[in-house]
Amino acid sequence: MRATRLVSLLLLLQSRDRMTARELADALEVSVRTIYRDVDSLGAAGVPVYGEPGHDGGYRLLDGYRTRLTGLTADEAEALFLTGLPAAAAQLGLTAATTTAQLKLMAALPAELRDRAGRVAGRFHLDLPPWYLGAERTPHLAPIAEATWNQRAVRIRYLRWAEPQEITRAVEPHGLVLKAGNWYLVARAHGQFRTYRISRILDVDVLPDAFERAEGFDLAAHWESYLDHFDRRRHQDTAVLRLSARGLDRLPQLLEPAVVAARKTIAGADPAGWTEVEIPIESVEAAVPELLKFGADVEVVAPEALRAEVVRTVRAMAGNYG
The missing domain is CATH 2.30.30 (SH3 type barrels.)
Known part of the structure; x- marks a missing residue:
């Protein structure tokens, strides 16, 4: 574990020129005291790392020093191909560059890692747009x-x-x-x-x-x-709802995460299993279609305008069916 951290510290200094002990500690998720010890260990091992005092100071490597500890492990090679976003690269106009970079990477990998990275690319695909929505046109x-x-x-x-x-x-x-x-x-x-x-x-x-x-x-x-x-800014109003046990269970599936995270329980389940909660809403007009997803598992308690609009909508729907 410590050897891996020392290599990571060395690569960070090589890629970023100069970093403070606090920046290194945050990047490696260790204490500043640990960074001090690791830098001393690198110096004892012959790595030309030195510290510069002052407000703009920090640790850096001697100019021109480059480590050869840049070989990829099997897991790293697989992860690298998992980060590829061909659709995003195409939209950015980088299709050719991405393809060339992948070919160069594959050619540089040892045969075993090349085979594993190829399997990842053939078994995992990232499709970013949500269901039922086509990709937006972005000509600019x-x-x-x-x-x-x-x-x-x-x-x-x-x-x-x-x-x-x-x-x-x-x-x-x-x-x-x-x-x-x-x-x-x-x-x-x-x-x-x-x-x-x-x-x-x-x-x-x-x-x-x-x-x-x-x-x-x-x-x-x-x-x-x-x-x-x-x-x-969007959720400036609130609504009080009564939810059945089934409605409460379906809350995370039917409402967006920000609403679910902000909900407040006003009253615990009554003998019939209904719970009273408060949720943020954008407006009465926006809340009605969201709450209709619950069917008979929700009752709007407040505000009165939202309750009246739900009643009006449900009655109009019932009228469509005679």
């Missing part, structure tokens, strides 16, 4: 991806939900996110980060000037924060 994804990589600002013509629906805006692309088969652009405009659905971009012009990325910007952390804020 490739130039936006190139601008993101090269830190070029872009001028986009975008179709949004609010009025005015069609807007033109110059933005600085900081990252692309593939969520449930749909691509999103995270970009900065006028000092604020916004998210744009790629399929709703009507036109794009790559501008000649480069821009400086926001210092310390973390795409994954920003996206997680955006999703949390999105759910809280």
